[in-house]
Amino acid sequence: MTESTRHPMTGNEMSGTSEGGMERHQYDVVVVGAGGAGLRAAIAAHEAGARTAVVCKSLLGKAHTVMAEGGIAAAMGNRWPEDNWEVHFRDTMRGGKMLNNWRMAQLHAQEAPERVQELEDWGALFDRTEDGLISQRDFGGHKYARLAHVGDRTGLEMIRTLQQRTVQLGIDVFMECTITEVLKDDGRVSGAFGYWRESGRFITFEAPTVILATGGIGKSFKVTSNSWEYTGDGHALALRAGAALINMEFVQFHPTGMVWPPSVKGLLVTESVRGDGGILRNSEGKRFMFDYIPEFFRSETADTEEEADRWYEDKKNNRRPPELLPRDEVARAINSEIKAGRGSPHGGIFLDIASRRSPEFIRKRLPSMYHQFKELADVDITAEPMEIGPTCHYVMGGVEVDADTQESAVTGLYAVGECSGGMHGSNRLGGNSLGDLLVFGKRAGEAAAAYAAGLPARPAVDEDDVKAASASALAPFEVEGGENPYSIQQDLQQSMNDLVGIIRTAAELESSLVEIEAFKERAKGMVVEGHRQYNPGWHLSIDLRNMLIVSEAIAKAALAREESRGGHTRDDFPQTDNEVWGKKNLVVTLDAAGTGVELSEKPLPVMPDELKKYFD
Amino acid sequence: MGYTLKMRIWRGDQSGGDLGDYEVEVSEGEVVLDALHRVQATQAGDLAIRWNCKAGKCGSCSAEINGRPKLLCMTRLSDFDPAETITVTPMRTFPVIRDLVTDVSYNYEKAKELPYAELGPRDADGKRRMAQIDVERGQEFRKCIECFLCQNTCHVVRDHEDNKPAFAGPRFFLRYAELDMHPLDTHDRRALAQGAAGLGMCNITKCCTEVCPEGIKITDNAIIPMKERVVDRKYDPLVWLGNKIGIRNKDNDGRTEV
Numbered sequence: 037m038t039e040s041t042r043h044p045m046t047g048n049e050m051s052g053t054s055e056g057g058m059e060r061h062q063y064d065v066v067v068v069g070a071g072g073a074g075l076r077a078a079i080a081a082h083e084a085g086a087r088t089a090v091v092c093k094s095l096l097g098k099a100h101t102v103m104a105e106g107g108i109a110a111a112m113g114n115r116w117p118e119d120n121w122e123v124h125f126r127d128t129m130r131g132g133k134m135l136n137n138w139r140m141a142q143l144h145a146q147e148a149p150e151r152v153q154e155l156e157d158w159g160a161l162f163d164r165t166e167d168g169l170i171s172q173r174d175f176g177g178h179k180y181a182r183l184a185h186v187g188d189r190t191g192l193e194m195i196r197t198l199q200q201r202t203v204q205l206g207i208d209v210f211m212e213c214t215i216t217e218v219l220k221d222d223g224r225v226s227g228a229f230g231y232w233r234e235s236g237r238f239i240t241f242e243a244p245t246v247i248l249a250t251g252g253i254g255k256s257f258k259v260t261s262n263s264w265e266y267t268g269d270g271h272a273l274a275l276r277a278g279a280a281l282i283n284m285e286f287v288q289f290h291p292t293g294m295v296w297p298p299s300v301k302g303l304l305v306t307e308s309v310r311g312d313g314g315i316l317r318n319s320e321g322k323r324f325m326f327d328y329i330p331e332f333f334r335s336e337t338a339d340t341e342e343e344a345d346r347w348y349e350d351k352k353n354n355r356r357p358p359e360l361l362p363r364d365e366v367a368r369a370i371n372s373e374i375k376a377g378r379g380s381p382h383g384g385i386f387l388d389i390a391s392r393r394s395p396e397f398i399r400k401r402l403p404s405m406y407h408q409f410k411e412l413a414d415v416d417i418t419a420e421p422m423e424i425g426p427t428c429h430y431v432m433g434g435v436e437v438d439a440d441t442q443e444s445a446v447t448g449l450y451a452v453g454e455c456s457g458g459m460h461g462s463n464r465l466g467g468n469s470l471g472d473l474l475v476f477g478k479r480a481g482e483a484a485a486a487y488a489a490g491l492p493a494r495p496a497v498d499e500d501d502v503k504a505a506s507a508s509a510l511a512p513f514e515v516e517g518g519e520n521p522y523s524i525q526q527d528l529q530q531s532m533n534d535l536v537g538i539i540r541t542a543a544e545l546e547s548s549l550v551e552i553e554a555f556k557e558r559a560k561g562m563v564v565e566g567h568r569q570y571n572p573g574w575h576l577s578i579d580l581r582n583m584l585i586v587s588e589a590i591a592k593a594a595l596a597r598e599e600s601r602g603g604h605t606r607d608d609f610p611q612t613d614n615e616v617w618g619k620k621n622l623v624v625t626l627d628a629a630g631t632g633v634e635l636s637e638k639p640l641p642v643m644p645d646e647l648k649k650y651f652d
Numbered sequence: 653m654g655y656t657l658k659m660r661i662w663r664g665d666q667s668g669g670d671l672g673d674y675e676v677e678v679s680e681g682e683v684v685l686d687a688l689h690r691v692q693a694t695q696a697g698d699l700a701i702r703w704n705c706k707a708g709k710c711g712s713c714s715a716e717i718n719g720r721p722k723l724l725c726m727t728r729l730s731d732f733d734p735a736e737t738i739t740v741t742p743m744r745t746f747p748v749i750r751d752l753v754t755d756v757s758y759n760y761e762k763a764k765e766l767p768y769a770e771l772g773p774r775d776a777d778g779k780r781r782m783a784q785i786d787v788e789r790g791q792e793f794r795k796c797i798e799c800f801l802c803q804n805t806c807h808v809v810r811d812h813e814d815n816k817p818a819f820a821g822p823r824f825f826l827r828y829a830e831l832d833m834h835p836l837d838t839h840d841r842r843a844l845a846q847g848a849a850g851l852g853m854c855n856i857t858k859c860c861t862e863v864c865p866e867g868i869k870i871t872d873n874a875i876i877p878m879k880e881r882v883v884d885r886k887y888d889p890l891v892w893l894g895n896k897i898g899i900r901n902k903d904n905d906g907r908t909e910v
Contacts, residue, residue: 095702096760097798098710114779156780159769159834161787161794168781186791192709193794204768211760234749263704297681303707408707411726413681522693566698569665570750573697 058502059232059239063089063208064488065481066228066243068215068270071099072191072473073453073480074249075198076151080481081247082207086488088481089241090202091210091230093265097199100251100263101473104191105306105404107173107183108474109467110148114169116180116351121145123179126650128468130332131177131362132432132461133602134618134651135283138643139439140459144468144475151474152184160197162186174311177362177465179336180351188306188404194470213239215269216578217505218246218277218449221495225277225448229505233575236568238506242497245484247442248274248435248451249477253287253590256583257428258533261293261304267579268586270455274435275585275633279444281624282457282638284433284586285593286603288464289538291316291366293427295384300412302427305387305405307466309422310359312401313348314389316370317421318378325358328369332612333361364463364602367426371538374425384425390418426538430469432460432603433593436623439641441483442476448487448495450480462602512577518563521577528555528583536591541607545595552588556631559584589624589633596622596635654679657687657729658737661699665750671739672696678729684738685713685724688752700751708865711799715752716741721801721863724752743804758809759800762820766827767844767910771836786835793830793874795866796823802860802870808853820849822860822870829874832881840907846882851875 065081067074070092081088092099111124124145129136152170156162162184163171174181186193202209215230219240227242250270254262271281292305310316318324329337337358338344344357359366370385380386389398395418399406402417409415409422435444435451436458442450453473460468512521535548559580564573599613600606612618620637627634657678660671676690685703692699703713706725713724718739732738746754774780802822809815820828828845831837845851856879858871868874884891885904 094704094710095712095756098704098712100705102710102797103705103707112779153774153779157771157774159771159831159837161782161790161834163791164782164784164787168783169779171784186794189709189795192797196794196796196798200763200766200768203763203766234753234755263706263710265704298679299682299686300707404709411708412683412728520693520697522697526693564697570700570753571698572692572700 059237061089061239061241063087063241063243065089065245065247065484066091066241067247067249067481068228068273069099069249069251069453069455070094070096070209071101071249071251071453072194072198072470073477074099074247075195075202076474076477077247077249077452077481077484078207079198079201079205080478081485082205084482084485086485089208089210089243091213091215091228091241093212093214093233095211096202096209097195099195100265101191101195101470103261103263103304104194104470105188105304106175106308106311107185107190107467108148108152108194108470109175109178109182109465110152110184110471111145111180111182112149112152112170112172112184114165115172119180119182122650124148124182125647127178128465129461129651131465131468132463133332133612134461135601135621135640136461137439137458137641138647139641140476142647143439143479144459144471147475148471151471151478155194155197155474158197158201160186160193162193173308174348174360175466176307176310176360176366178467183311183467185308187400188308188402190470210239214575214578215273216509217501218273219497219501219505220277220446221498223447224495225446226495227497229502231509234570236571236574238509240497240502242494244488244491244495245448245450247480247484248449248455249453250455252431252454253583253586254428254431256528256532256587257537258529259293259302260428261290261302262428268582269579270451271434271586271589272582274444274446274449274451274455275589275624275626276630277446277449278626279446279449279451280436281433281589282436282621283462284431284457284589284624285597285622286432286462287428287590288363288430288432288603289367289426290429291363291370291426292387292424293429294413295380295423295425296382297413303408303412304427304429305422305424306402307363309387309389309402309405312389313392314387315357315359315392316366317386317388318373319380320378324373324378325361325366325369328365328372329358329361330365333365337361362463362465364605367538368605371426380423382423384423386421387424388421390420395419430454430464432462432464433457433590440479442480443483450484452476452480462604509578512562512564512574515561515563518561519558521562521564521573521580524555524558524562525576525580525583528552528587531555532587532590536587536594539605539607540594542595545591548591549588549595552584552591556584585633592633592635593622593624655734657734659687659691660737660739661688661691661752662741663699663751664748666748669748671741682729683725684717684727684729684740687729687738688724688740700749700753702753709797711797714743714799714801714804716743721805723799723801723865726865743800745804745810746800756800758816759798759803759821759823762824765820765848766824767831767839767841769831769834769837770839772838780836782835789833789873790830792868793826795868796826797866798823799865801863801865805859805863807857807859815853818850819853822854822875824849825851825854825878826868826870826874829878832878838907840904840909842882842885843909845878851878851882854879
């Protein structure tokens with residue numbers, strides 16, 4: 037080891053191969069990701085007595101949860117005493133077009149209220165009802181006003197509360213540190229390998245459990261509400277570790293993203309705008325959602341504007357406005373209107389709350405939206421309608437896990453939140469994500485802590501695996517004359533947007549798979565400039581491998597599922613086929629060569645009779 | 653609508669650095685972060701920028717634009733004349749890691765020293781009750797996205813490294829005020845705010861309020877009320893006399909001093 041290989045500021049050994057270049061830690065539970073799910077899991081593991089670490093790509097408190105706007109769905113009954121877990125369970129299953137893992141949907145509906153109250157115990161300040169209880173707002177697909185919220189910045193409140201709790205408990209947080217491999221010993225998790233973004237130095241965690249809480253995959257699409265971190269890391273780590281993914285064909289396009297200016301295209305406009313009275317109009321001024329009420333939801337959806345408008349005040353005697361159908365329905369309707377030439381000047385549709393609610397009400401209930409449009413688009417949403425269009429928002433698919441413990445097929449490997457699969461079936465209802473993070477974060481943390489505590493001997497990290505992981509991470513520095521990762525990423529985003537988007541066909545999906553293979557070839561020759569210290573080009577080159585394998589999983593599953601359901605719409609198979617496709621999941625695993633994915637089918641878990649009665 | 657923007661971007665690390673000149677194509681409606689991303693993707697693949705949401709919600713992309721502390725994602729190019737050169741430098745109060753990325757660990761260390769919420773038991777039905785008007789005071793402070801622009805701007809620490817150990821900074825005075833105004837909290841942290849957090853070092857120049865991208869009235873609504881509360885406890889002659897003769901101010905009843 038020579039002195040010259042140390043960085044002058046950090047003192048870090050900059051060579052990944054020499055012994056001094058490796059930092060090592062031992063924990064019982066390593067949580068990858070510091071959004072709502074990761075932090076809730078870490079808190080639970082810590083409270084169960086496990087030595088716990090949180091490892092996250094960004095600074096603490098910046099994870100994508102911060103972007104969640106609307107609220108946390110929990111049947112607390114603060115506004116509507118009629119609400120209870122059974123109603124929430126039914127809404128969730130129907131929203132997911134019955135493809136959800138029933139047990140997860142049940143646990144979620146039962147446990148979400150207590151998880152929300154817990155946040156309040158830890159200092160969260162939710163908006164209140166007139167009686168002083170936690171306020172609950174209306175959202176698409178939910179029968180009753182059910183979302184606990186703080187204006188339209190609920191995610192910020194949630195992450196800050198969990199962050200402050202994490203710091204209070206003294207849990208170790210490794211910020212700006214990216215995990216690139218899950219390590220195994222004889223089929224069980226033995227640890228994780230990664231690098232510090234700041235120094236480029238490698239780090240190995242020796243731990244019998246890893247909880248993946250890495251969020252979604254949206255950055256593989258051009259128009260998305262997701263941040264740079266959403267590169268499908270957890271999905272890819274799980275695949276490479278030998279776990280399976282389910283429901284990958286189901287990608288949620290949120291109906292309302294900003295469409296102008298171009299630099300913010302895709303940025304989320306909360307569903308709360310519609311929950312609080314906003315409506316959708318086309319260029320002819322028509323409130324078009326009444327033309328798109330599907331048979332499945334006809335009996336519970338208003339068919340006149342008068343009934344829809346009365347519903348906000350009187351839910352007993354009126355049915356829900358069609359603007360509050362589940363997101364997949366609304367996104368498809370908007371897409372059809374734009375395609376039919378009835379779009380807004382910038383290629384969207386009008387979302388109007390200005391003509392329906394007072395400026396004071398709008399600024400009070402939707403402060404972030406007011407600010408966002410004012411600052412970024414020069415639009416005053418209290419005076420004029422917004423222009424909006426669908427944006428890639430959420431992946432229903434994720435790691436296949438046990439409903440009660442969130443453990444994957446690999447012993448010691450858990451997945452929670454957006455990177456897990458099953459809970460939301462083919463379409464997630466708004467508000468069910470934040471509840472999902474809390475309910476299953478806690479369960480995973482407890483399960484991982486219990487497994488780690490019960491182990492007679494720790495699985496060992498294999499040094500050859502660590503060497504291989506280092507070599508793989510450094511490969512882009514070795515290439516000469518190769519391609520810049522940014523251009524491959526841009527082409528992938530465009531391709532996924534064009535060919536695997538909101539409306540799909542066999543021909544387009546086939547060509548997307550051809551294009552993905554070509555991107556994989558180009559990625560082999562990726563080259564990065566500069567050195568390892570805080571080098572975004574290098575970081576992207578590593579993330580891009582994950583984006584590619586996850587994109588392949590989505591496209592393959594989408595091609596195989598020859599029906600339309602939830603977040604998967606096939607122009608060539610427009611019907612929902614309950615006989616064939618309503619009874620099984622598509623399962624994605626790594627292929628034998630380890631360079632691509634393969635598909636298999638698996639029957640859905642069967643709902644017990646006492647729950648079936650809610651769907652008669 | 654597009655034009656060629658001239659930028660000067662600080663490149664370097666702790667050992668030193670310099671402003672580099674760049675020219676980049678930009679278009680209508682873009683923000684400074686868009687321009688920087690285009691430089692990164694086409695001219696300088698290793699240009700270090702910290703960012704996440706690009707929507708003004710996460711507070712990651714703080715930097716100084718023409719010397720003014722700003723979020724890169726919320727500063728529109730249309731605020732500048734197309735002929736103007738935009739200069740982007742890292743936040744000055746924190747040590748540089750590389751290029752526009754600074755080591756903000758000062759703030760995370762300060763966060764570890766903070767007190768936390770300590771609520772009494774829930775009501776008999778397992779719920780808690782607070783009035784909307786009461787939670788709104790704290791909610792204003794909880795809008796904070798932790799961009800640390802206030803910390804960066806505060807002159808107590810901006811050019812006075814030596815003050816850092818004794819001074820928590822505006823972001824964390826918000827936290828003190830929020831807890832002190834929490835309707836159900838049971839702790840009295842006034843002594844802590846004055847002692848450990850160094851509230852007294854703030855001389856209310858309002859620079860923090862001016863740069864807050866969330867528009868939180870940090871000085872008026874958090875710091876000054878906290879200072880008043882501290883002063884009430886410590887220096888008010890009537891309170892002092894009352895304490896002496898056994899008459900207590902009841903403002904903080906139900907709260908335990910920590």
